[in-house]
Structure formats: structure tokens, C-alpha cells
Amino acid sequence: MVSxxxxxxxxxxxxxxxxxxxxRAAEAARDELIEQGEDxxxxxxxxxxxxxxxxxxxxxxxxxxx
Numbered sequence: 001m002v003s004x005x006x007x008x009x010x011x012x013x014x015x016x017x018x019x020x021x022x023x024r025a026a027e028a029a030r031d032e033l034i035e036q037g038e039d040x041x042x043x044x045x046x047x048x049x050x051x052x053x054x055x056x057x058x059x060x061x062x063x064x065x066x
Contacts, residue, residue, distance in 0.1 A: 001050065002047030002048065002050060002059045003021070003050060004018065004019035004020065004021065004047070004048040004050075004053050005018060005019065005020045005021075005022065005023050005025070005026035005045055005046070005047055005048065006018020006019050006020060006026055006045070006046060006048055006056070007026055007029050007030045007033060007043055007044070007045060007046075008043070008044050008045070008046040008058060009038075009042050009043055010042055011039070011042045014056055015046075015048070015056045015058075016033070016043075017029045017030075017033065018048065018056075019048055019053060023045055026045040027045055030043050030044070030045055046058045046059070046060065047059035047060065049062040049064070049065060051064070051065060052064045052065065
């Protein structure tokens with residue numbers, strides 16, 4: 001079960017903000033990054049792998065778990 005969330009950038013190839021303790025907090029961070037000029041099409045909220053969050057792995061595509 002995912003308990004931490006972050007803002008993922010495909011362009012950067014990883015999380016650029018996080019961890020956040022809720023999707024709401026991560027969405028607010030995403031909105032702030034967009035207001036600062038980041039590309040809205042590039043940013044999305046993703047869960048961090050609960051076993052590998054210290055390595056900033058996404059829960060749905062963790063390189064260690066999958």
C-alpha cells in the first residue's frame with residue numbers, strides 16, 4: 001500500500017518533488033511547480049514504492065520489485 005507520494009517528471013526521469021504524505025499534498029506541489037513554469041503535461045503525481053522510497057522508485061514501476 002502506497003503511503004508516500006511525489007511529483008514525477010518524465011523529462012527529468014524521476015521524482016522532482018516529494019515525498020508527500022497524501023495525494024492532495026503532492027497535487028498541491030504539482031500545481032505550484034506548474035505556476036513556476038514547469039510543463040503541466042510532463043508532471044504527474046505518483047506513489048513511491050513502500051519498500052524502495054529511499055531510492056525514489058515509483059510504486060507502479062519499481063525497478064527493484066518488478
